[in-house]
Amino acid sequence: MVVLPLPFFQLCGMEKINLAIVEDDPLIRESLENFLTEHPSVKIRLIAKSMEEFLAAITDAASRPALDLMLMDIELPGMSGIQGIYHIKQKYPELDIVMLTTFEEEEKIFNSLCAGACSYISKRTPLATIREAIFTVHRGGSYMSPSIARKIAQHFMPKERKEGELLSARQKEIVQGIVDGLSYKMIADKLDISIDTVRDHIKRIYRALEVNSKAEVIRKSLEGEI
Amino acid sequence: MVVLPLPFFQLCGMEKINLAIVEDDPLIRESLENFLTEHPSVKIRLIAKSMEEFLAAITDAASRPALDLMLMDIELPGMSGIQGIYHIKQKYPELDIVMLTTFEEEEKIFNSLCAGACSYISKRTPLATIREAIFTVHRGGSYMSPSIARKIAQHFMPKERKEGELLSARQKEIVQGIVDGLSYKMIADKLDISIDTVRDHIKRIYRALEVNSKAEVIRKSLEGEI
DNA sequence: AATTAAACCACATCAACATGTGGTTGTGCT
DNA sequence: AGCACAACCACATGTTGATGTGGTTTAATT
16 A cells, blocks of 8 residues: 655654564564654664563563554464464553564455454555554554555455356345344335335345344345355 | 655656546645646546546446546545445456545544555545556556545454453353354353343443444454453 | 243234345356 | 336234233342
């Protein structure tokens, strides 16, 4: 995803971003540290080579650093970044977790998001972009690398039209109304057709999907089968 | 989401992006047209004020313009942008659809993505950023505005456990039956209780969840709210 | 003992749903 | 021209769902 960089002054006056980094590759870790340390709005509080090292450093409340955001790899020696999120969130419930990784397949992406990551960046991303992403996340937004964002969009996108798709466009509109919890009358009013037309569409939808109730239609729809 | 702008030369040599715009607000429509027309890599093929106008313009295969990408609002007079995606995809199955809208609530976002949009941009986004997003999408990536990306991340994020769970164990069994598409009678038979007991449970479930229909219960359940 | 809550149940009314049968119109195809 | 299909519509019947009111029993808590 591409946007113009925010003017520097927009971050002046803000508190510093307390950052942690968990990265096993020494070159990447040092590049990140060197680059991010240069910016006056970023304070690197903790750097670790593994999840175990990181968790050990935050176990004791007395010595635990205040953190706003962390950059974390997925593939780490020992516990993975994804597995570590659960433990991290116990100590820092409000922490913004940004995954920084080479993995771009759906499983890793959604496992990260479902675990609690709020941003997912490909390691092929320039350092300046990573820094902008940190600022964006800190302001309450999120950053996904363009290829990641595309995968997320594709996750939701209807699957490729199969030969002989089960439902027509109009029928799908009716289904959407059902899924939205509308009554037949409401659907009729919304689509500007008669309630008997809605009933007729529903009869055909039930026949096509081999179901006999609204509930079954809703479930098929929400589970991506329509 | 924020990234450094791509160097201009990266797009040189590429074919022009054949673009369509569907936007009812005249000021926005003209701003977009004027700004995007300036770039040599963008060719605006079609502009419409409504979905109906757009669909009318693409009905005839002989006069239908070649399109690679379109920018579309959601709230349009008559058919909404989301509703129109079904029809558009029939004529342009491979078209990249970028939603450009003021709406930022989850329902619109996910309805758009589920309908087939591959990018969702807030109207508060600068024109230069919109143009960069067009290039990103055309290259196979996607762009989501930072606030949109955050909502998507939050959609997957585990929900905070509320104090005092809403439903009892038995109620959850009833809910499972509803989600499975069972009728009241079927649930009664399955749990070996009377249909009036099922009705009573459902009354209490509806009150606890603040809903009034099976459909809403199913939706809340499949979306992880129960 | 008294109270509360969950689970169970009954009866009632009205609206919505599921399904059947029958029809017209417009569009696209052969 | 004839056919098929989608979309539209009407009327009908029986079932299911939503909701209201009222009740009993059991277990846990105070």
